[in-house]
Amino acid sequence: xxxxxxxxxxxxxxxxxxxxxxxxxxxxxxxxxxxxxxxxxxxxxxxxxxxxxxxxxxxxxxxxxxxxxxxxxxxxxxxxxxxxxxxxxxxxxxxxxxxxxxxxxxxxxxxxxxxxxxxxxxxxxxxxxxxxxxxxxxxxxxxxxxxxxxxxxxxxxxxxxxxxxxxxxxxxxxxxxxxxxxxxxxxxxxxxxxxxxxxxxxxxxxxxxxxxxxxxxxxxxxxxxxxxxxxxxxxxxxxxxxxxxxxxxxxxxxxxxxxxxxxxxxxxx
Amino acid sequence: xxxxxxxxxxxxxxxxxxxxxxxxxxxxxxxxxxxxxxxxxxxxxxxxxxxxxxxxxxxxxxxxxxxxxxxxxxxxxxxxxxxxxxxxxxxxxxxxxxxxxxxxxxxxxxxxxxxxxxxxxxxxxxxxxxxxxxxxxxxxxxxxxxxxxxxxxxxxxxxxxxxxxxxxxxxxxxxxxxxxxxxxxxxxxxxxxxxxxxxxxxxxxxxxxxxxxxxxxxxxxxxxxxxxxxxxxxxxxxxxxxxx
Numbered sequence: 001x002x003x004x005x006x007x008x009x010x011x012x013x014x015x016x017x018x019x020x021x022x023x024x025x026x027x028x029x030x031x032x033x034x035x036x037x038x039x040x041x042x043x044x045x046x047x048x049x050x051x052x053x054x055x056x057x058x059x060x061x062x063x064x065x066x067x068x069x070x071x072x073x074x075x076x077x078x079x080x081x082x083x084x085x086x087x088x089x090x091x092x093x094x095x096x097x098x099x100x101x102x103x104x105x106x107x108x109x110x111x112x113x114x115x116x117x118x119x120x121x122x123x124x125x126x127x128x129x130x131x132x133x134x135x136x137x138x139x140x141x142x143x144x145x146x147x148x149x150x151x152x153x154x155x156x157x158x159x160x161x162x163x164x165x166x167x168x169x170x171x172x173x174x175x176x177x178x179x180x181x182x183x184x185x186x187x188x189x190x191x192x193x194x195x196x197x198x199x200x201x202x203x204x205x206x207x208x209x210x211x212x213x214x215x216x217x218x219x220x221x222x223x224x225x226x227x228x229x230x231x232x233x234x235x236x237x238x239x240x241x242x243x244x245x246x247x248x249x250x251x252x253x254x255x256x257x258x259x260x261x262x263x264x265x266x267x268x269x
Numbered sequence: 270x271x272x273x274x275x276x277x278x279x280x281x282x283x284x285x286x287x288x289x290x291x292x293x294x295x296x297x298x299x300x301x302x303x304x305x306x307x308x309x310x311x312x313x314x315x316x317x318x319x320x321x322x323x324x325x326x327x328x329x330x331x332x333x334x335x336x337x338x339x340x341x342x343x344x345x346x347x348x349x350x351x352x353x354x355x356x357x358x359x360x361x362x363x364x365x366x367x368x369x370x371x372x373x374x375x376x377x378x379x380x381x382x383x384x385x386x387x388x389x390x391x392x393x394x395x396x397x398x399x400x401x402x403x404x405x406x407x408x409x410x411x412x413x414x415x416x417x418x419x420x421x422x423x424x425x426x427x428x429x430x431x432x433x434x435x436x437x438x439x440x441x442x443x444x445x446x447x448x449x450x451x452x453x454x455x456x457x458x459x460x461x462x463x464x465x466x467x468x469x470x471x472x473x474x475x476x477x478x479x480x481x482x483x484x485x486x487x488x489x490x491x492x493x494x495x496x497x498x499x500x501x502x503x504x505x506x507x508x509x510x511x512x513x
Binding site for chain 2: 016066067122124202207236239247
């Protein structure tokens, strides 16, 4: 009993690695039905007419790439299929490379033109101050795009003066930027806001769904997989769902195993 | 003895890693270009970071320090090209020394000086100047944050139109949230002894807290496993080519 209770943690790591690697290699697929929260974002983008403007804020860095990049890619594919104009930006300096790569690659796949159909405005420091500045005048907040082009001359931004003019704004966040978007931008400048976030912070975001401060929410890799299913473009997030399920079963078994041994050993006394 | 064994394990892993990559490069599975070499570098660092799961080791330390250094370098470059160059250098310094057709924007001097003052915390003689910057940041931050947060996170959440909807399940959900808020607040109300009705309601609050902690932990497990899935996907797909 004591031997089992004092099991080397590296044995557990081996089980976890196996629970992830084996389902990835043998590739069994589990259904990934879309939840109401993820459908909120999908339906909103679907309802937009051609040439509408969507702002996507890529507020994450490589540490959260595995959860948020699949979301970003799925969203971009949906936007470009719908002929929506995409304006990207980031409030996280580590996010600029990921955002630029995602927008450019997705845009090229649909033969979209930079500056006409999509643009990446780059990074600005200040979070809430940037939002307030964008709410007053987007050209003042971002005089140039990521490549140094003056934003005032960009055809993609025609008809957009401030945050209020965007048909939809989506924040992909690994930190507290969703709350900032709600408090400093959405409530003040009145626009529809959706969000994608890491699974760690998603429990904190659910109250904003019920109050309609967010019209949709994608949480973690599961949210990305649901979106991939909705747009019928199954990629890395859907592929990650079978190992995710396998490892969750393993964690539950470990919890049951550990607690059973704990009580059987009589340590409660 | 143990140290010798660990050195030999590390050496053998490095040798195996080199042989595998040379094989991939020779057979053309990985290109001898920026992409191929990038994948090999990323794989090396991924394995170096996960080597910590065995135990702390010099390979992990090297990778950890390199990550911090590279991240900082990247952050500085992005900040220079996205903020300092367009907002300070090109609007204030360049027009001041050259005739660009635009007048220097002297207003930029104020935030620039406040930013420089922040860095003076490292100076024992001039660190007092950093208080001006902090006073500005704290004053501005509080002024902007307090009213917006009260409106967005308290008043909006208290809004009456959230309470009753046409959907019975939504109404049950709302009632459960209300019960949760009240019972948890009563649990943290220490001016009365937790006995009788107060004790019962505070017990409900404890249950709510436990469920919330459990949900948070579950989401955290999901997030951490997602990161591991992403890395293993990279190893078996982009490096080993076992899946498409």
